[in-house]
Amino acid sequence: MTRQRQLIYGIVTAAPEHRTAEEIYDLARAQMPSLARGTVYRNLGLLVQEGLIRKLEMPDAPARYDREPRSHPHLICQRCGRVEDLAASEQLLASIRAELPVPITGYDLKLYHICPACRGGGKDGIA
Amino acid sequence: MTRQRQLIYGIVTAAPEHRTAEEIYDLARAQMPSLARGTVYRNLGLLVQEGLIRKLEMPDAPARYDREPRSHPHLICQRCGRVEDLAASEQLLASIRAELPVPITGYDLKLYHICPACRGGGKDGIA
DNA sequence: TAATCTTTTAGGAATCAATCCTAAAAGGAG
DNA sequence: CTCCTTTTAGGATTGATTCCTAAAAGATTA
Numbered sequence: 420m421t422r423q424r425q426l427i428y429g430i431v432t433a434a435p436e437h438r439t440a441e442e443i444y445d446l447a448r449a450q451m452p453s454l455a456r457g458t459v460y461r462n463l464g465l466l467v468q469e470g471l472i473r474k475l476e477m478p479d480a481p482a483r484y485d486r487e488p489r490s491h492p493h494l495i496c497q498r499c500g501r502v503e504d505l506a507a508s509e510q511l512l513a514s515i516r517a518e519l520p521v522p523i524t525g526y527d528l529k530l531y532h533i534c535p536a537c538r539g540g541g542k543d544g545i546a
Numbered sequence: 547m548t549r550q551r552q553l554i555y556g557i558v559t560a561a562p563e564h565r566t567a568e569e570i571y572d573l574a575r576a577q578m579p580s581l582a583r584g585t586v587y588r589n590l591g592l593l594v595q596e597g598l599i600r601k602l603e604m605p606d607a608p609a610r611y612d613r614e615p616r617s618h619p620h621l622i623c624q625r626c627g628r629v630e631d632l633a634a635s636e637q638l639l640a641s642i643r644a645e646l647p648v649p650i651t652g653y654d655l656k657l658y659h660i661c662p663a664c665r666g667g668g669k670d671g672i673a
Numbered sequence: 674t675a676a677t678c679t680t681t682t683a684g685g686a687a688t689c690a691a692t693c694c695t696a697a698a699a700g701g702a703g
Numbered sequence: 704c705t706c707c708t709t710t711t712a713g714g715a716t717t718g719a720t721t722c723c724t725a726a727a728a729g730a731t732t733a
Contacts, residue, residue, distance in 0.1 A: 514637065
């Protein structure tokens with residue numbers, strides 16, 4: 420395990436944020452200025468392969484990385500792109516499986532909405 | 547409605563395939579050789595905006611377009627990337643909504659598996 | 674610890690999907 | 704047909720990501 424790998428993994432797992440490779444690169448360079456961009460991409464890919472973290476493809480935007488590798492839903496604001504984790508529901512997964520003709524190895528569920536901040540005004544969501 | 551737009555829309559809606567912009571471009575050029583790549587991308591974007599078709603972001607691959615704009619699950623082979631439509635289940639959507647703290651505007655559910663062709667051998671799926 | 678072999682890195686070039694730019698062509702209203 | 708607006712072709716450009724290579728770091732063994 421190289422220092423670079425450790426650093427990158429640490430940044431992803433330290434916070435629940437869903438950061439892009441570029442954001443991770445910037446944060447990492449604050450601690451290791453010589454770190455190369457390619458190293459970040461390569462290690463993120465390896466961490467994903469090993470099942471330690473998860474890659475989230477975003478609509479019309481760079482991918483983001485999630486410290487939780489197990490399948491779980493994400494709530495995404497259509498306007499600002501903010502990503503929020505939702506708890507994986509066994510009940511939901513069961514419903515999904517029940518509908519399927521084949522066994523699945525994982526899923527990716529993105530739920531779109533407009534977050535309170537983007538809905539404007541001060542009030543949010545009472546209506 | 548320009549001829550280019552009509553042609554592109556026609557290609558997407560003609561078949562249940564989920565084609566990439568590049569594939570659509572190739573098919574369209576067979577009928578209109580002067581068509582520009584940018585025109586294909588721009589019109590696909592406009593068709594998506596108008597809600598006539600749907601864009602599917604694919605993991606580590608170019609986006610694909612679906613002639614069905616309403617939210618519905620997709621079954622995707624992890625190995626070859628083949629995309630298959632699944633029927634939108636009102637029951638499933640209800641389960642999803644029931645779990646949520648906020649109203650959603652749409653969803654994107656990708657279910658991953660290994661398709662029979664990729665599972666190797668001749669038999670498929672009896673086991 | 675030194676020698677050796679393997680893996681990973683830095684740095685930058687290259688790729689690929691997608692977007693942007695501009696003059697010319699097409700649509701469309703009157 | 705004329706004027707005005709929108710869209711196109713064609714190609715340059717961008718932005719995320721991958722690839723390349725010599726050098727550095729890690730690991731292994733003696």
